[in-house]
Amino acid sequence: MNEMFDLAIVGAGPAGLAALIAAGEASEQRMHIALLDNRPQPGGQYYLQPPLAFQPLAFQPPAFQPPHRSAVHHRAEAQAVFARAQAIDACRLLDTDVWNISPLKQGGWQLDLRMPDGLGRLEARGVILAVGAYDRPVPFPGWTLPGVMTAGAVQNLLKSQGVLPGQRIVVSGSGPLSWAVAANLVEAGAHGVALLEAAPRLLRRALPHGMALWGQWARVCEGIHYWRVLRRARVPICVGWAAIAAHGEQEVRAVEIARLAEDWSPLAGVENRRTLEADTLVVGYGFTPATQLSRLIGCRHVLDPSGQYDIPVRSSEMASSQPAVWIVGDGARIGGAALAQIEGQIAGLAAAGALGFLKPDHTQALINRLHRSLRREQRFADMLAALFTPRAGWYALAQEDTLICRCEDVSLGKIKAAVQSGAQTVNEVKGLTRAGMGFCQGRLCGDSVARVVHAVHRSPVRNRSAAPEPATPRPPLWPLSLTELSAPIKQVTPACRPSKPA
Numbered sequence: 001m002n003e004m005f006d007l008a009i010v011g012a013g014p015a016g017l018a019a020l021i022a023a024g025e026a027s028e029q030r031m032h033i034a035l036l037d038n039r040p041q042p043g044g045q046y047y048l049q050p051p052l053a054f055q056p057l058a059f060q061p062p063a064f065q066p067p068h069r070s071a072v073h074h075r076a077e078a079q080a081v082f083a084r085a086q087a088i089d090a091c092r093l094l095d096t097d098v099w100n101i102s103p104l105k106q107g108g109w110q111l112d113l114r115m116p117d118g119l120g121r122l123e124a125r126g127v128i129l130a131v132g133a134y135d136r137p138v139p140f141p142g143w144t145l146p147g148v149m150t151a152g153a154v155q156n157l158l159k160s161q162g163v164l165p166g167q168r169i170v171v172s173g174s175g176p177l178s179w180a181v182a183a184n185l186v187e188a189g190a191h192g193v194a195l196l197e198a199a200p201r202l203l204r205r206a207l208p209h210g211m212a213l214w215g216q217w218a219r220v221c222e223g224i225h226y227w228r229v230l231r232r233a234r235v236p237i238c239v240g241w242a243a244i245a246a247h248g249e250q251e252v253r254a255v256e257i258a259r260l261a262e263d264w265s266p267l268a269g270v271e272n273r274r275t276l277e278a279d280t281l282v283v284g285y286g287f288t289p290a291t292q293l294s295r296l297i298g299c300r301h302v303l304d305p306s307g308q309y310d311i312p313v314r315s316s317e318m319a320s321s322q323p324a325v326w327i328v329g330d331g332a333r334i335g336g337a338a339l340a341q342i343e344g345q346i347a348g349l350a351a352a353g354a355l356g357f358l359k360p361d362h363t364q365a366l367i368n369r370l371h372r373s374l375r376r377e378q379r380f381a382d383m384l385a386a387l388f389t390p391r392a393g394w395y396a397l398a399q400e401d402t403l404i405c406r407c408e409d410v411s412l413g414k415i416k417a418a419v420q421s422g423a424q425t426v427n428e429v430k431g432l433t434r435a436g437m438g439f440c441q442g443r444l445c446g447d448s449v450a451r452v453v454h455a456v457h458r459s460p461v462r463n464r465s466a467a468p469e470p471a472t473p474r475p476p477l478w479p480l481s482l483t484e485l486s487a488p489i490k491q492v493t494p495a496c497r498p499s500k501p502a
Helices: 014-026 068-085 151-161 174-188 200-212 218-230 292-296 335-355 359-386 394-397 413-418 428-434 448-459 480-488
Strands: 005-010 031-034 088-095 097-104 110-117 118-129 133-135 146-148 168-175 192-198 237-239 241-247 252-258 273-277 280-284 287-289 301-303 310-312 325-327 403-405
Touching: 005 014, 014 241, 014 273, 014 335, 014 359, 097 292, 118 335, 118 480, 133 273, 151 174, 151 280, 168 174, 168 241, 168 252, 174 192, 174 218, 174 280, 192 241, 192 394, 192 428, 200 359, 237 310, 241 280, 241 292, 310 448, 325 335, 335 359, 394 448, 403 448, 428 448
Parallel strands: 005 031, 005 118, 031 088, 118 325, 146 280, 168 192, 168 280, 192 237
Antiparallel strands: 097 110, 110 118, 133 287, 241 252, 252 273, 301 310
16 A cells, blocks of 8 residues: 555645645546645635534534625535535545645655644645635734734634624724624624724725726625625724724723824824724734745745735746645735635646646646636735735834733844844844744744844845745744654554544
8 A cells, every 4th residue: 555645735725625626526546635734624714614513524604604695605605615525535634733844755745743643644745735824913002912802813703603702892904804804793793893994095095906806796795795784883984094002901991093194104193093992902904824834845935025924936836846835825825715716726736737647738728727717816816915915104013012922922122132132033033032932933923023123124135125034934833742742653644544534
């Protein structure tokens, strides 16, 4: 029996499931595929399922469903995707972290795993990374107070648990997710909701991008629905305003808000400041691609055109600079579920072709059919980035005593002192202050530390105009216990089914 998988897909969200379906359905002979995800159920954040009463790949409706036709469409879409994925013969490893990937001498890749019953390991000829993204944190005074939550966390509470995070809720953010979360809170029964959209002069700036909306009618209708929900509930909507501080002793009691200038810096003057009573502050300023695995294995990265984060360099077939590694979805570029699914399909087909399970001419023909849809979704993603990407002034809210690294209690002042004493890179700041050494391994603070380094030195690194290179990822990417490290490592093979089919 061959001990090596043909393909390992890391991530079972929209991109990963699309890659699984494309590779499995198009292959002309049986392909040994492993699908891995760190959640106990597939679907990712987009097809989020409740944690209880899970049946393998049978879509369970979220605890909260907005009373809108988009929710019905979303459920039908999820059921169709899960049914097709169910039909693919694959080894599904759920509730499993990939904490290291390394090349094999004979070609292919070794994936080190933390599974529910201990550490494991598998080998694969090719890898598709569909690991998604995480909320982009922006430190500000009071952001560590209980009651300050990200938009993604609130969505999890609503969708999986049907739980409201508070009673008097201020939603401060930029982009469609903030509007959706505010409307969902109202639909779930929240009172006293206020929405702050940070992007100034939004309507005027949106007009030049009108053509990017062509073909996005479902999204337009969904956006109109959210606006109507908020208007009917008389939710205050302030465009060009944002929360700049949270106040309270043990929890959020009040939120300070301000009107923003064109560079998103808070304007001075009492007429541009307000204080709102609140017990919950929801912040959502976009996402950061999870590039830890792609950087760990040495894939080439460049700064995103928006200047916000690093993204892997990819071919038109989603291939990275490393052999037999494809990267798709928000883990490569923030673009949403629709774009992620198309990229997943392309990568699945490309992998099947490259690994010999699909003839080259057939592979290219199938991929070519997807490129028109790919370009349409890319235009829409470009529009959202142009309208809602935070500008430079927004990253200057933190004060000297504001914690930047919450895991290790490292303040802005300590990071500045490290840079002024000679630290030139994020890695050097990490060594001097321990910023980025905690549980999240720099996922929450890494970008902020990089911006401090750049702000103090005022000089680009690697010809980058926005931020220095992130800290170098080191295995294990996720914390491991001594008990796990001391136990035998289980070899996962195509004949092994360590978890129930998902």
